[in-house]
Amino acid sequence: MSVDHATVRKIASLARIAVTDDQVEAMVPELNNILGWIEQLGEVDTSAVQPMTAVIPNALRLRDDVVTDGDVRDAVLKNAPQAEQGFFTVPKVIE
Amino acid sequence: MSSYRIQGTTGEWEVVIGLEVHAQVTSNSKLFSGAAASFGAEPNTQVSLVDAAMPGMLPVPNAECIRQAVRTGLAIDAQINRWSRFDRKNYFYADLPQGYQISQLYHPIVGEGHLDIDADEKAGILEDKRIGVERIHVEQDAGKLMHDQHPTRSYVDLNRSGVALMEIVSRPDMTSPAEAGAYLRKLRAILRYVGSCDGNMEEGSMRADVNVSVRRAGEELGTRTETKNVNSVRFVMQAIEHEANRQVDVLEAGGKIVQETRLFNPDTGTTRSMRSKEDAHDYRYFPDPDLLPLELTEAFVEDCRASLPELPDAKRARYIETLGISAYNAAVLTAEVETARWFEALLDQGAEAKQAANWVMSELFGALNRLGKSIEHSPVSPAQAAELLTLVTDGTLSGSLAKQVFEKMLETGDSAGTIVERDGLKQTSDTGAIEAVIADVLAKNPGQLEQYRSGKEALFGFFVGQTMKAMAGKANPAVVNELLKKALG
Missing domain, CATH: 1.10.10.410 (Arc Repressor Mutant, subunit A)
Known part of the structure; x- marks a missing residue:
């Protein structure tokens, strides 16, 4: 598996990361190196091995259904570039 | 198979419908944070730093949301997956601060199930029909955008962000707007009986994505479109009707259906294309590294099963077979959980079933209709109604006197016995x-x-x-x- 210039641009755009042409140029071989290495791992037969979901045997912990948080509007809005009347505001997005 | 067909200029077309219903799980707090999940609070007051996606915040699942999803699965006779997992669905939108929604794509908590819709000749549903449910998974809701508050800005309220949803995905088993309507009503009734979702479509607790395609009889499935976020049974039926007719027009004019997302306009009853970018649906799902797999014990699932109430179909069958109530009355009395609850409270007070059923269907429903009240807010309690019915049974009141007494009960809130004594409305056999x-x-x-x-x-x-x-x-x-x-x- 390998990526080309168009794929790198698409991945960048999906991740909302701006990349220059020079950067794309550098990134194509870099990413292909990584993909090549991953492919090498594929040579090991893992058909009898369960996918590892955690490094220590541990179960997902659940919490009780009680309200213990929220009501911190000022903190939530504190870093917003723009907020009005308790709302975040963003450039108009309408379909 | 329903009798519903679209009459095109070149012949008849069948319609194939699947529904993805988003049902808000009834819970006090959100799926992954301890912020309140209730409706109607001041903007951004029910938002924790987890819901606002502040760096370093970690999600911890709410046990009650998991329990309610399992109970819902059991209520539709579905497979409960003892091992499920959360995945990230990645996209950028102003109502999604994380940049991804935590959902379950690969290993949903609930697998294959089904529910039954009833024959309704008037609606063109010729016989009872089983509709498959492919899966139910649990996921986070997004925030809410408001576009009408400011000329150039959209306002974002994250109160809904992180509230637990069940996405209930049907098989494409429906073939008419009426069947889709019946499926939604039945699903809503089951959710409300189970208590896992309040089914309130106006407040957005239940909304449907409607998948529609058309084909000539006996042919392969056509290309489908998905109309998003339709929020009433009537609108779902309208959206299907419009979308199916639009597709037939396109195909008969020699065009092709594009697989796309569409929006429903309730004011015109029409759908239109959402002109999103092509890559908007490249979600790049992957397992959420913040969450371990969700493993359910047998005991947990059995507790969920034991906590289920009698469900609408079983209740209706019991009303008919054990209580001797007519099929029609039994269907109406069990359609809404509140009606069934009220009716059973009336029986608990000693009322005779058939008499009570007839009285609720005619007198009580008539009065509630006139007063514009729902049965939970009935001015007359089951105990008061039982007293009235006893006075009929023991011959104190005739049917017409009972009507008069009931009117006075509604007006004054007094008990039937008091009214009979005070107004001398006793029937005489002298x-x-x-x-x-x-x-x-x-x-x-x-x-x-x-x-x-x-x-x-x-x-x-x-x-x-x-x-x-x-x-x-x-x-x-x-x-x-x-x-x-x-x-x-």
């Missing part, structure tokens, strides 16, 4: 008094009396009416009948 009135009625209507005696027996009803009227409706009708027969010889 034969002496009734005989005297009958004698008087016969004396006043010699013409009718002669006609009756010369064979016009239909006039019997006239005499009953006159006698009841003279006694202000308080005479026991059975006694009046008996005495009149005697008097008329």
Whole structure:
């Protein structure tokens, strides 16, 4: 598996990361190196091995259904570039 | 198979429908944070730093949301997956601060199940039909955008952000708007019986994505479109109707259906294409590294099963078979959990089932309709109603007197017994008094009396009416009948 210039641009755009042409140029071989290495791992037969979901045997912990948080509007809005009347505001997005 | 077909200019078309219903899980707090999940609070007051996606915040699942999803799965006879997992669905939008939604793509908590819709000839559903449910998974809701507050900015309220949703995905088993409507109503009823979702479509607790395609009879499935976020049963039916007809028009004009997302406009009943960018649906799902797999114990699942109430279909069957209530009445009384609850409270107070069913269906529903009230807010309680019905059973009140007493109960809130005593509305079986009135009625209507005696027996009803009227409706009708027969010889 390998990526080309168009794929790198698409991945960048999906991740909302701006990349220059020079950067794309550098990134194509870099990413292909990584993909090549991953492919090498594929040579090991893992058909009898369960996918590892955690490094220590541990179960997902659940919490009780009680309200213990929220009501911190000022903190939530504190870093917003723009907020009005308790709302975040963003450039108009309408379909 | 429903009889529904679209009549095109070149022939008949079948419609194939699948629904993805988003149902908000009834819980106090959110799926992955301890912020409140209730509706209608001031903007951004029910938002924790987890919901606002502040760096370093970690999600911890709410046990109740998991329990409710499992109970819902059990209620539709679905497979419960003892091992499921959360995945990230990546996209950027202003209502999604994380940049991804935590959902379950690969390993949903609930697998294959089904629910049954009932035949409804008037709606073109010719026989009972089983609709498959492919899966139910649990996921986070997004925030809410408001576009009408400012000329150039959209306002973002994250109160809904992180609230737990169940996405209930049907098989494409429906073939008419009516079937889709029946499926939604049945699903809503089950959710409300189970208590896992309040089913309130106006407040957005339940919304549907509607998948529609058309094909000529017997042909392969056509390309489908998905109309997003339709929020009432009626709108879902309208959206299907419009979308199916639009597709037929496109195909018959030689065009092709594009697989796309569309929006429904409730004001016009039409759908239109959402002109999103092509890559908007490149979600790049991957397992959420913040969350371990969700493993359910047998005991947990069995507790969920044991906590299920009697469900609508079972209840209706019991009403018909054990209580002897008519099929129609049983269907209406069990359609809404509140109605069934009220009715059963009435039975618990000692009312006889068939009489109680008839009374609820005619008198109570009539009154609630007039007052514009739902049954939970009935001005008359089940205990008060049971007292009224007892007064009918023991002969104190006739049917028509009971109506009068019920009206006064609605007006005053007094008990039936109090009203009967105070207003002297008791029915009388006093034969002496009734005989005297009958004698008087016969004396006043010699013409009718002669006609009756010369064979016009239909006039019997006239005499009953006159006698009841003279006694202000308080005479026991059975006694009046008996005495009149005697008097008329």
